[in-house]
Amino acid sequence: MEVMRTLHAVIIAVLVTAIIVGGILYYFLSTAPKPKANLLEIYHWWTSGGEKAAIDALVAVFQEKYPDVGVIQSPVAGGAGYVLKAVMKSMVAAGEAPDSFQIHAGYEMKPYIDGGYLEPIDHLWAQQGWEEVFPAVVKDMVKWGGHYYAVPLNIHRANVLWYNKKILEQHNIDPASLETWDGFFEACEKLRREGITYPIAMGGIGKWEIAHALEQILISQGVDFYQDLINGKLSDPNDPRLVNAFNIFKRYMDYVNPDYATLTWDQAVAKVIRGESVFTIMGDWANGEFLVANKTFNVDYGAIPVPGTKGVYVLVVDCFQKPKGARHPENSEKWLIVVGSKEGQDAFNPIKGSIPARLDADINKYGPYQRSAIQDFKNAQYMAPSIVHGSGAPEKFASAFNDVASAFASNRNVQEACNGIINAIQAAKNEYVKEWKLIP
Structure with missing residues (x-):
C-alpha cells in the first residue's frame, strides 16, 4: 500500500513538472520574436508585356545569385510612374516603405531626400567601383549633398522622332530632310497634300505625353537655352527662344490627330505602326511597341533625333535605392548590387528597349536600334x-x-504659354538646388 502511495506521488510530481515546463516553453515560444522571412519586396511601374519581361529577367539574375531570398514584386500600373509616385510617397511617410522602389534620377528623388526617407549608399558605390563605369551627368543625377542615394539601372532617350519608313519611301521623303523643323514641316505638308491629313500621332490622356513633345522642342532651341530653363534662370516671357519654341509647337499641333487627348502614348505609337500617321515624338521605350508588332528597325520603321537636337541625348534614368527602415536591409543592398551590375543591366535592358547606364555594356546583347543608341550615347x-x-x-x-x-x-x-513658363519658374524659385552644367 505504501508503495502504491509512493508511485502515485511520483506520477503526480512528474505530471506537475511536465505542466510547468510545458507552460514555460509555451510562454517563451509564443512570446519570443519570430525570425523575419528572407524576402525582398520591390515596387515598380513596369506592367506591359515587354516591361514585365525585362524586370523578370533582372529578378532572375538576382535569384540566381541569392536563391534563398524570396522576391515579391509589387507593380503599380501608370505611364511614366505618375501613379506609383503618389502611392510611394504615402507609404514612406507612414513608415511602410518596401525594400526598394523604382524612381527617376534627379529632382524626383528630392522629396524623399528632404524627408529623410532614403539611406545614403556611398559604401556600395565604393565597393562596386561604380564611380568608374557610370557617366558624369548620370552620377550627378543620383547624388545629393555629396552622397549617393540610388543606383541607375538604365537610360532611355527622350528626344526621338519615330517614323513609318515604308510610308516615307512611298512619298519619296528622305529621313535626312527631317533634321530641321523647316524640313520636318515641309514633309508634313507634303504628306497632307498626298492624303495623310494628320501625319503626326500624339497621345495626351495623361498630359505628360504633350509635355514630352514640348520639352524636345524647347531643347531644339539650344542646349544653353535648355540649361537656363532647368536651372530656373529664364525670366523674360518674351525671350525669342521661348517664343519660337511655342510657335514651332503651334505649327506642330496643326498636324496632330484631333483625338490626342483621349489616347495614351502607346496608342499614338500604334497609329504610326498601322500607317494612320507617320511620325511621333516619344522616348525610346516606344521601340518595344514596334517590336511587339513584329516590325523591323530600318525596314518598317526608323528613328532620328528630334529636329534640332542632333548630338543631344535627353536622359530618362530609372533607378532603385534603399529606403530608410527597409524590412530586409541586407537584401535591399543585395538587390542594388545586382541592379548596378553589368550582368543585371545586360539582362534587363535588351528586353526593355533602353540602354544600360553603365559604359561597359556587351553591345552584342542588344538589337539594332539599341546598338545605334549606345553609339549615340557614347x-x-x-x-x-x-x-x-x-x-x-x-x-x-x-x-x-x-x-x-x-x-x-x-x-x-x-x-x-510663355507667361505660364516664367510664372512656373518664379513659383518654384527656392527649389532649384541643383546647378546643371550641360555644356562642357
Whole structure:
C-alpha cells in the first residue's frame, strides 16, 4: 500500500513538472520574436508585356545569385510612374516603405531626400567601383549633398522622332530632310497634300505625353537655352527662344490627330505602326511597341533625333535605392548590387528597349536600334536631364509645365504659354538646388 502511495506521488510530481515546463516553453515560444522571412519586396511601374519581361529577367539574375531570398514584386500600373509616385510617397511617410522602389534620377528623388526617407549608399558605390563605369551627368543625377542615394539601372532617350519608313519611301521623303523643323514641316505638308491629313500621332490622356513633345522642342532651341530653363534662370516671357519654341509647337499641333487627348502614348505609337500617321515624338521605350508588332528597325520603321537636337541625348534614368527602415536591409543592398551590375543591366535592358547606364555594356546583347543608341550615347556632344520624366527641374515646376503644355495644345495661345513658363519658374524659385552644367 505504501508503495502504491509512493508511485502515485511520483506520477503526480512528474505530471506537475511536465505542466510547468510545458507552460514555460509555451510562454517563451509564443512570446519570443519570430525570425523575419528572407524576402525582398520591390515596387515598380513596369506592367506591359515587354516591361514585365525585362524586370523578370533582372529578378532572375538576382535569384540566381541569392536563391534563398524570396522576391515579391509589387507593380503599380501608370505611364511614366505618375501613379506609383503618389502611392510611394504615402507609404514612406507612414513608415511602410518596401525594400526598394523604382524612381527617376534627379529632382524626383528630392522629396524623399528632404524627408529623410532614403539611406545614403556611398559604401556600395565604393565597393562596386561604380564611380568608374557610370557617366558624369548620370552620377550627378543620383547624388545629393555629396552622397549617393540610388543606383541607375538604365537610360532611355527622350528626344526621338519615330517614323513609318515604308510610308516615307512611298512619298519619296528622305529621313535626312527631317533634321530641321523647316524640313520636318515641309514633309508634313507634303504628306497632307498626298492624303495623310494628320501625319503626326500624339497621345495626351495623361498630359505628360504633350509635355514630352514640348520639352524636345524647347531643347531644339539650344542646349544653353535648355540649361537656363532647368536651372530656373529664364525670366523674360518674351525671350525669342521661348517664343519660337511655342510657335514651332503651334505649327506642330496643326498636324496632330484631333483625338490626342483621349489616347495614351502607346496608342499614338500604334497609329504610326498601322500607317494612320507617320511620325511621333516619344522616348525610346516606344521601340518595344514596334517590336511587339513584329516590325523591323530600318525596314518598317526608323528613328532620328528630334529636329534640332542632333548630338543631344535627353536622359530618362530609372533607378532603385534603399529606403530608410527597409524590412530586409541586407537584401535591399543585395538587390542594388545586382541592379548596378553589368550582368543585371545586360539582362534587363535588351528586353526593355533602353540602354544600360553603365559604359561597359556587351553591345552584342542588344538589337539594332539599341546598338545605334549606345553609339549615340557614347558620342553625344551634350547630355540633358528630362523635366517631364522627373529629373531636370523641381517637381513644382514640372507639374506646372505639364499643365502649360496641355493648355497650349488646346488654345494655342503663345503669349499665355510663355507667361505660364516664367510664372512656373518664379513659383518654384527656392527649389532649384541643383546647378546643371550641360555644356562642357
